[in-house]
Amino acid sequence: MRISIENGKLLDPSNKLDQKQDLFIADGKIVSLEKKPDGFNPDLVINAKDKIVLPGLVDLCARLREPGFEKKGNFDSELYAANSSGITSISVPPDTTPVIDTPAVVEFIHQRARETNRANIFPLGALTQKLKGEQLAEMYLLKEAGCIGVSNALNAIENTEVLRRAFEYANSCDLSVFIYAEDEKIANNGVAHEGAISARLGLPAIPETAETIAISRVLLLIEQTDVRVHFCHLSSARAVDLIRTAKKQGIEVTADVSICNLHLTDMDIADYDSNCHVKPPLRNERDRVELIEGIRDDTISAVCSDHQPHEINAKSAPFSITEPGASTIEHLLPLMLHLVNRNEITLNRAISLITSEPAKILGINRGFIEKNKHADLCIYDPNSNISIDKNNLLSSGKNTPFNGWELQGKVTHTLLNGEVVFSID
């Protein structure tokens, strides 16, 4: 398939690309970024006039719900929703059923990715068997099967000795460890940030220290084990502060934040809106502002959807017994652009945070626009409007906390390896 994308503006901050330029694709690769190659006869011409052409987006964390939770979503529904936001690469955490702790499950995921052929899927393997925090998972075999990192997902490892050994072992396999930092005992089955809102609504609360103590423990173990760690989904101002200080001291860590925590606070729970029941919890405005500051000064280098689609019943109950998580994948790009429109971050930074930077964290060769490289692309119209309506989501999960929001920047085309996987025409 030969495709030319004409009259669009290319934007790839990692390659300092920010100009009107045509782009030519053949056999899955970008063959030219300047003029049309001799004899290039496109099968498809995409007119990108007044539109912006980005690298295909890289989402550091999304749950596609296969295997094990098909009533919440599947590869077909969730990847189509992802494509509608320009996403072409996704890292999936290991908390499926069965857990990604054997090569067979990794192979199943690769097979489903090939069948759906909508995105590059990068599975994270389990750090401990069945994520129980007791025995190390077969990290080397998982790596050989195609895992690009290891993680214990949302399951905390209570035993610090196990955590230390898991770090040492991951390091000897040259694997990065993805840590969701929450001390389960301090979190104590809480469902909302500890503060005025949880006090008023009488909701079991998650104190800030649930996050900061877990981060501090990991930082001290990094010093001892020298493992590469990525911190998933920071939520509090103090957490940003801890990571910033660690980086200044020369500890090589990275961190991301979920798109929900950049837009929402515990105030949005209002009268128990269960779509605002997420993990980590929505904290207060001071925390949100510090998270923005963290993405400005590169303490936080990526933003993920942390997409967690749920069936209706999982969210239809009194707040504290609903399942945590929000359906966010199809609004990742417009929600990032919304931060730009509100002057919280620059457009270049917004794009880096969802393309080249997460790709760097995953160690994958995606998230940029370069000649002779994969043609994973996202084309969007910066002037088009989007009204979020929970009843019209493409994802199986209708649990968006952004229902009724008006955003800008509709994706018109998404290309994966030189093939159009999504277009609004």
Add this chain to the structure above:
Amino acid sequence: MTGKNIQLDKNGNLKHFLSIEGLSQPLLHTILNYAESFATVDKRPVKKVPLLRGKTIANLFFEPSTRTRTTFELAAKRLSADILNLNISTSATSKGEILSDTLRTLEAMHCDMFVVRHANSGAAHYITSQVAPHISVINAGDGRHEHPTQAMLDMFTIKQHKKDFTKLSVAIVGDILHSRVARSEIHALNVLGTNEVRIIGPHTLIPKEIEKLGVHIYHDMNSGLKDVDVVVMLRLQRERMRGALLPSEDEYFKRYGLTNQKLKHAKKDAIVMHPGPINRGVEIDSDVADGKHSVILQQVSHGIAIRMAIMAMVMGQINRDENKEKKK
């Protein structure tokens, strides 16, 4: 708080009674005034008024309770309504789908009102969002959130003894963290213009940032009770001793249990309240519970009148104009 107040209908009348938070001072006064007129129904030879004749009320208790359920039942009967009592056990597996199915079934029986008690905060709001528009919901206690009818009967009791809220200091003592009564009372006292609302307890039983609800925090009884007009003692669940919140009942009683000795710091004519059931020797000494300052038994009898008033109001059986005349 965002969005419209789901407790009120489009004319500003009470449609559901879910939380004290969000209700106005005139509305709370209306409830108190009606309760006063209902308080005498008890003393008539025929203890009934026909206000809710033909209406069906379902007591939906997802958490066991005898006292609250019984007073709601009596209140409904004195208003001539039919009442169904449903005790629904909530096992760990029973989630939303079961709850909403239960509601559908009850709607099919043509109920007009649900009185709901549930172990989870926000349950009454959730149920309100699920029911047909003609049904009214009354919160009989949701998790740690609110227990608004209890707060109103306590306000009624305070008013009987003290008249003017704006001159009062009120101390709420004990396990604020887990108490729905405390949250409702803090709101009610503030809405009614109480001069000072204090809470007294150890840090472990006081939620962070509770001061934003309009209270002063004390950690010791002597200073906390100094010159207060009203002392509200909260029940301390025995299971709180098992975790890291408190060391022992003995120590708790020494420090926060209400004794005549500690009560000396309050005003001479202070009243002592307790939502019940009492743990004698844990949060309150028998001498105080049965003593001359105690109004605990009056609270129980006021519970029926208050619940009659609220039930009649949410069913639209009392109109506002009538009330204006009463106030004169």
